[in-house]
Amino acid sequence: MADRITNLQPPPPHWNEDKIEKYKAEAELILEQLKDGSGYLACRLAQIISEY
Numbered sequence: 170m171a172d173r174i175t176n177l178q179p180p181p182p183h184w185n186e187d188k189i190e191k192y193k194a195e196a197e198l199i200l201e202q203l204k205d206g207s208g209y210l211a212c213r214l215a216q217i218i219s220e221y
Contacts, residue, residue, distance in 0.1 A: 174210065174214050
């Protein structure tokens with residue numbers, strides 16, 4: 170989760186909308202699968218996803 174939090178910065182300008190949506194969906198899957206590992210990181214990742 171920490172790695173994805175770090176990587177969810179504004180996407181590179183050459184990424185199209187489809188790639189951006191797939192990257193966000195992958196982050197949502199990571200959150201769903203690992204949310205019970207760390208409450209803090211889960212909340213932080215959820216916040217970053219919503220801002221992405």
